[in-house]
Amino acid sequence: MGETHISRRTLFAAMAGLAGAGSAAAQPQGWPDGARGAVSLTYDDGLNSQLDNAVPELKRLGLKATFFLTEDNAHWRLSDWEALARDGNEVANHTMSHPCALSGYSTTRFAAAEVHRMEGYLDAHFGSDRERTFAYPCGYLGLGHGRRHARYARYRRVLERDGVVAARTTAGGPNRPEMAAADPLHLHAFEPTYEGDTVAPALRYLTExxxxxxxxxxxxxxxxxxxxxxxxxxxxxxxxxxxxxxALDVWCAPMGQVFGYVAHRWGRAA
Structure with a gap:
């Protein structure tokens, strides 16, 4: 039997509705400067349109973001990506070639050809002292064959062995910081314009x-x-x-920076 498809908006609306009733009691304290929440802006694939159209607006508003690069795209304007990183933005791993269907990959092949090789590329051009963060291409969380849990565990082991400290999916409600600290390779995220060009889904998500x-x-x-x-x-x-x-009372910072704070503030050793 095939899996039932649920749209991203429908899924978020259901999750937000379930969470809303207890929102006031659930609100944690401890964001920098008394902010009421945190936001990370992430851009996938290393696309020219991000450099040309997103970066100027980020600069105008004084915001920093995370750019998950693939070597296939980033090498065309590498000097621009290097300048972006020097300006305080985060560049991070989205694999070398953005493979989505991973059933044909062995663990060794995927780790060497896509994850480790891309980390080496980032180290060479952006420095090896950065936090290693990752975004799952296409939001797919399974590697190789077998049951879903086994495929997911296999993928996580690849990331852990390569020193990835946090990994972002493409689904789920806003992250609870204590849960993000406990399970950093499954950070929730939201594609607000995936199904249409409107601000409303983003505003609802940010309100929550x-x-x-x-x-x-x-x-x-x-x-x-x-x-x-x-x-x-x-x-x-x-x-x-x-x-x-x-305009919101939130801390907006790159994903790796926010995760570092979350791990320190809400991690087990905190």
């Missing part, structure tokens, strides 16, 4: 984040003049979302 004192990780891909298909965001909608974040 602030209400619960959580950590929102937003995901963007193409930042284009117009929304054409799933995964895009228009420049106008992207900029409206960023302006809304800039």
């Amino acid at each position: 984040t602030v209400a619960r004192g959580g950590w929102a990780i937003l995901v963007f891909h193409e930042v284009a003049p117009q929304w054409l298909h799933e995964g895009d965001v228009s420049v106008a909608t992207h900029n409206r979302i960023l302006e809304h974040i800039a």
